[in-house]
Amino acid sequence: MAALARSELEPGADTDTAALAPRAQAPTVLYIAGSGRSGSTLLERALGEIPGFVNVGELVDLYRRTAAHDERCGCGKAFADCTFWAAVGDRAFGGWEGERLAAVHGLQGRIARQRHMPRLLAMRLAGRDFRSDVASYGDNYASLYRAIAAESGAACVVDASKWAVQAPAPGSTCG
Numbered sequence: 001m002a003a004l005a006r007s008e009l010e011p012g013a014d015t016d017t018a019a020l021a022p023r024a025q026a027p028t029v030l031y032i033a034g035s036g037r038s039g040s041t042l043l044e045r046a047l048g049e050i051p052g053f054v055n056v057g058e059l060v061d062l063y064r065r066t067a068a069h070d071e072r073c074g075c076g077k078a079f080a081d082c083t084f085w086a087a088v089g090d091r092a093f094g095g096w097e098g099e100r101l102a103a104v105h106g107l108q109g110r111i112a113r114q115r116h117m118p119r120l121l122a123m124r125l126a127g128r129d130f131r132s133d134v135a136s137y138g139d140n141y142a143s144l145y146r147a148i149a150a151e152s153g154a155a156c157v158v159d160a161s162k163w164a165v166q167a168p169a170p171g172s173t174c175g
Contacts, residue, residue, distance in 0.1 A: 026142060027149035031167045032160040044160035054154035059144070060112070060161035063105040067096055084151060092147035107137040112166045120168045 034040040048055025066079055073082040089096040110133050119126040145157050
């Protein structure tokens with residue numbers, strides 16, 4: 001069965017990502033972790049129908065393939081043609097440039113891996129480079145979640161990325 005994790009994200013103020021995004025209250029993020037065929041898609045869609053919630057599907061795929069390969073959005077349009085995602089990209093980062101997509105995908109590969117779960121759960125014991133990568137990754141996601149909430153008018157973003165290791169990464173701190 002799918003599991004839920006709730007986090008409120010506040011990015012660090014020292015990254016260029018955070019500087020581009022307008023400062024707004026961090027939305028509540030309802031993260032659905034689970035395995036394939038666990039009912040997570042049904043759950044995310046049901047939650048997305050609740051007033052004040054927005055379902056963004058498996059957001060982890062945004063950097064892995066959706067934007068990079070111009071896959072279709074839930075609205076049926078190619079990612080580049082979707083007005084919602086264009087507005088989110090503009091609000092969060094000033095657009096969806098290829099370099100940003102590649103950089104975040106690279107961070108994802110260095111952080112969101114099952115073997116890194118112990119370090120993500122015990123950040124104080126992780127090395128400085130890993131903590132820095134996690135902070136950059138978290139800042140990126142915080143900007144993305146804020147832009148999604150602002151563009152949709154929702155207070156709660158439903159992210160059904162499913163990867164258990166992905167859940168703590170955006171909310172982890174370097175302290």
